[in-house]
Amino acid sequence: MKRPFIAVLTIAFALAAIVAAQTRRGSRTNKPATQxxxxxxxxxxxxxxxxxxxxxxxxxCNDCHKIPTVWNAKRDFPDxxxxxxxxxxxxxxxPQFFSRPAMSGTGPVICTVCHLRAAPREAAxxxxxxxxxxxxxxxxxxxxxxxxxxxxxxxxxxxxxxxxPRLDPGLLRVSFxxxxxxxxxxxxxxxICHRRNDELLSAQPLPAQDDQFRKFFKTVPRSHDACFACxxxxxxxxxxxxxxxxxxxxxxxxxxxxKRISAKFSHEGGKGEHVMECTTCHINITRAASVRxxxxxxxxxxxxxxxxxxxxxxxxxxxxxEEEFAQYKTTNACAYCHAPDVGSKKPxxxxxxxxx
Amino acid sequence: xxxxxxxxxxFSAIFIGGLLTLSFAGHTQTPPAPRGVIRxxxxxxxxxxxxxxxxxxxxxxxxSLDENKALADAIKQTTLISRECxxxxxxxxxxxxxxxxxxxxxxxxCRAIEERxxxxxxxxxxxxxxxxxxxRQLKTPEVARRWLPNYLPADLRDGYYNLKQRTIxxxxxxxxxxxxxxxxxxxxxxxxTAYLTDIEPGTYTISNLVPSESDKxxxxxxxxxEVKAGDLSIAMRRPFILSNENDPKVKCEVIVRRLPVCN
Numbered sequence: 001m002k003r004p005f006i007a008v009l010t011i012a013f014a015l016a017a018i019v020a021a022q023t024r025r026g027s028r029t030n031k032p033a034t035q036x037x038x039x040x041x042x043x044x045x046x047x048x049x050x051x052x053x054x055x056x057x058x059x060x061c062n063d064c065h066k067i068p069t070v071w072n073a074k075r076d077f078p079d080x081x082x083x084x085x086x087x088x089x090x091x092x093x094x095p096q097f098f099s100r101p102a103m104s105g106t107g108p109v110i111c112t113v114c115h116l117r118a119a120p121r122e123a124a125x126x127x128x129x130x131x132x133x134x135x136x137x138x139x140x141x142x143x144x145x146x147x148x149x150x151x152x153x154x155x156x157x158x159x160x161x162x163x164x165p166r167l168d169p170g171l172l173r174v175s176f177x178x179x180x181x182x183x184x185x186x187x188x189x190x191x192i193c194h195r196r197n198d199e200l201l202s203a204q205p206l207p208a209q210d211d212q213f214r215k216f217f218k219t220v221p222r223s224h225d226a227c228f229a230c231x232x233x234x235x236x237x238x239x240x241x242x243x244x245x246x247x248x249x250x251x252x253x254x255x256x257x258x259k260r261i262s263a264k265f266s267h268e269g270g271k272g273e274h275v276m277e278c279t280t281c282h283i284n285i286t287r288a289a290s291v292r293x294x295x296x297x298x299x300x301x302x303x304x305x306x307x308x309x310x311x312x313x314x315x316x317x318x319x320x321x322e323e324e325f326a327q328y329k330t331t332n333a334c335a336y337c338h339a340p341d342v343g344s345k346k347p348x349x350x351x352x353x354x355x356x
Numbered sequence: 357x358x359x360x361x362x363x364x365x366x367f368s369a370i371f372i373g374g375l376l377t378l379s380f381a382g383h384t385q386t387p388p389a390p391r392g393v394i395r396x397x398x399x400x401x402x403x404x405x406x407x408x409x410x411x412x413x414x415x416x417x418x419x420s421l422d423e424n425k426a427l428a429d430a431i432k433q434t435t436l437i438s439r440e441c442x443x444x445x446x447x448x449x450x451x452x453x454x455x456x457x458x459x460x461x462x463x464x465x466c467r468a469i470e471e472r473x474x475x476x477x478x479x480x481x482x483x484x485x486x487x488x489x490x491x492r493q494l495k496t497p498e499v500a501r502r503w504l505p506n507y508l509p510a511d512l513r514d515g516y517y518n519l520k521q522r523t524i525x526x527x528x529x530x531x532x533x534x535x536x537x538x539x540x541x542x543x544x545x546x547x548x549t550a551y552l553t554d555i556e557p558g559t560y561t562i563s564n565l566v567p568s569e570s571d572k573x574x575x576x577x578x579x580x581x582e583v584k585a586g587d588l589s590i591a592m593r594r595p596f597i598l599s600n601e602n603d604p605k606v607k608c609e610v611i612v613r614r615l616p617v618c619n
Contacts, residue, residue: 077499156543158465158517160411189467225502230465232506235513279543283551283588286413286543301588353589 046110061242064088083114146246194218263339300354321355390585394552397595408548412568416540417561421580441618446511451480463514579608
């Protein structure tokens with residue numbers, strides 16, 4: 001009688017262990033991988049610069065970063081456009097540059113923090129933030145050590161005001177399709193920061209697999225130009241207060257695009273002109289106090305403003321959510337907005353509610 | 357060991373395993389508490405007809421109007437100088453006052469400054485002076501135009517906006533002290549619509565805290581709304597309309613004042 005009892009216990013524990021392992025695996029968030037940083041005291045230590053080291057933390061940003069750098073050679077606006085000069089490093093790290101051990105092998109490894117190679121006459125440097133030239137190499141790994149602190153709601157308070165499209169009072173154009181050069185209505189000045197993404201195509205080459213993001217997403221400010229337009233001087237945080245926006249992050253924070261649910265949606269035309277104001281669909285965007293965790297989610301209910309009733313005399317006729325439901329029943333796919341990875345799944349309850 | 361006892365052990369194991377799995381799933385998949393949504397629709401009646409209140413921030417405060425009486429009284433007693441009077445008191449030009457008024461701007465950050473606003477009949481003198489200063493330092497005309505707000509005097513740049521924010525912050529601090537829950541704020545769109553989502557069911561006070569300027573008057577809303585669990589599609593069908601007209605179905609205190617004539 002003892003044996004079956006032990007067997008029962010063993011199996012029960014095994015099952016419990018499997019369940020626990022499965023759930024733990026499921027709940028594990030996709031934490032960004034921490035940087036593989038060399039151990040302290042090793043020669044390789046000086047190949048990676050850490051803003052978070054005690055010594056570096058004790059310095060002011062502009063002890064090393066001179067603002068502006070030789071900006072007119074690098075950017076068309078005053079900027080922190082390059083790595084600090086040699087003096088910023090050498091004044092503390094002389095042994096790491098000039099000692100015999102440092103000079104042995106391929107050269108002082110500390111040089112590779114900024115330079116492509118550790119060689120005396122090596123002038124080529126990695127791109128510092130935005131590349132200064134098209135052929136400038138980016139660092140082999142993203143060594144981002146900061147997150148950006150950006151109160152989105154405060155910026156909307158001051159920026160998001162009505163700017164009606166300026167119309168020529170003498171002419172009233174009557175047409176179903178907009179002229180190619182016709183300026184789109186700029187309802188709330190979101191376009192001060194978020195533009196059509198094709199404007200930055202050449203400046204921001206993306207891998208081919210990221211083409212879909214390029215196609216659908218609006219841009220976000222990626223240079224100091226957008227910030228300095230207001231925060232160059234007087235309006236805090238100003239140009240020499242790097243920490244006003246750049247907050248040190250202990251872990252590597254990769255730049256992630258929000259997951260696209262409606263991969264076939266296009267802000268700019270596509271199957272139809274989405275001409276509504278940004279906040280008509282991005283209903284929570286004026287609420288967000290930070291960009292951290294800010295996802296531009298659009299609830300299906302927002303789509304019902306137009307995609308609920310196609311009896312209106314609009315042209316071209318809109319596809320309704322109800323029609324898509326009918327389509328799903330015959331083909332098992334919602335293909336108007338979604339790619340197969342999402343469109344082949346059962347529509348959620350929110351979609352049914354929106355269609356009613 | 358007999359066949360019977362082995363069978364009993366096997367089925368017992370399955371039974372216990374099943375129980376464990378169910379209890380674990382039950383523990384981890386607690387259904388989320390139901391939440392509510394408010395679709396706010398703000399409009400006002402003026403001499404030109406009924407209009408939507410565009411791009412104004414509204415705040416959600418936990419508790420009824422009675423529960424928030426102290427705050428409501430503070431809101432009603434708070435006075436704020438009108439935008440026009442503020443800028444006039446700071447010596448702003450007629451052009452700048454018109455520029456701000458045309459776009460319902462509280463500060464010069466409200467929209468990009470165009471070239472025609474630097475030169476020609478639409479030029480704003482303050483912008484021109486700041487542009488000249490910016491050009492001397494920045495050298496590039498395009499950068500000087502875009503970065504021009506950096507070179508404006510603080511009062512004319514965003515003095516009024518800051519004054520208004522300080523007033524709101526003071527009231528919010530008071531609201532925070534009175535209410536256990538954090539506040540939520542949302543801005544109305546060009547149709548006067550705003551969504552307050554993911555709200556715990558209960559009674560709330562909705563207010564713009566400081567009067568919103570609209571045409572020739574300023575309007576302060578202090579309203580109460582009971583939020584029930586429901587999704588966005590329900591809220592879209594039943595908007596919560598705030599107006600300056602009397603509506604017996606809505607528990608609102610609306611204070612409308614004519615904007616003062618500035619000296």
